[in-house]
Amino acid sequence: MAVVDLGESPSLGLLYPKAAVAGLTKRGGDELPERVYQWRGVRVDPAHLAAYDRVCGFRLADELPATYPHVLTFPMQVKLMTDADFPFPLIGSVHLRNRISQSRALRVDEEFDLRVHVENLRPHAKGRQFDMVSQAFAAGEAVWHDTSTYLVRGGGSGASSAGSGSAPGAPSAVWRVPEDIGRRYGEVSGDRNPIHLHPLSARLFGFRRAIAHGMWTKARCLAAYEGRLPEAHTVDVRFKLPVLLPAKVAFSSVRVEDGYRFGLVDVRKGKPHLEGVITV
Structure with a gap:
């Protein structure tokens, strides 16, 4: 190349x-x-x-x-x-x-x-x-x-298969995701895709409300592991259903042999937003 x-x-x-x-x-x-x-x-x-x-x-x-x-x-x-x-x-x-x-x-x-x-x-x-x-x-x-x-x-x-999967165990935390998180993350990431910024602009692309950035949801989950991970590690996630803003989501995590398995689901409906694995 x-x-x-x-x-x-x-x-x-x-x-x-x-x-x-x-x-x-x-x-x-x-x-x-x-x-x-x-x-x-x-x-x-x-x-x-x-x-x-x-x-x-x-x-x-x-x-x-x-x-x-x-x-x-x-x-x-x-x-x-x-x-x-x-x-x-x-x-x-x-x-x-x-x-x-x-x-x-x-x-x-x-x-x-x-x-x-x-x-x-x-x-x-x-x-x-x-x-x-x-x-x-x-x-x-x-x-x-x-x-x-x-x-x-x-x-x-x-x-x-977007809605398949389940959370790994009982929730360990419940997070309220504010309506403006798309604009706030867009400001620091530069990703100002209209689907993240406002309900009106999101509707132009088929969403009822603005949705959170997938990379914000991944980062928010990774932040829950601060102080527990070695310097060398891998974080692999699959994005499932979008987080419609504002939202209340449940984070769950289980220890596995070589790291952690974690997930993020909608509190009310239990539908998956993200599934991930940390390998250490």
């Missing part, structure tokens, strides 16, 4: 209008771009990290939550998905799964090189799916790896 140095983080303010136009013109295809975007010499802004920690429920610390580098690479992902040779529209793509591994703790005072590419276009029961892969390097060493699997609807078999 060709490596393209960006020099700076792409502007989401410019990319989202481009994504809206692309949603009207892109019709799919069988080839993903063979290109790696790279942003070198990245320094974490401590104030931005603190804002992220607060909105996701992490303690303020010098170590980065495993989910934090995802927001640094997100503009690079959006750039790739809005390029002319990317076959699918960004708006309307569904985030199915996210798997993050880190080989050691990442610190706020380190310098990172970030890379993003896309791979593994394959069938899905409801259409096509692909993997957006992000990596962080420190002093030439790969220290963090993130794979987000996205679904583009259309042309699949029509089978559905």
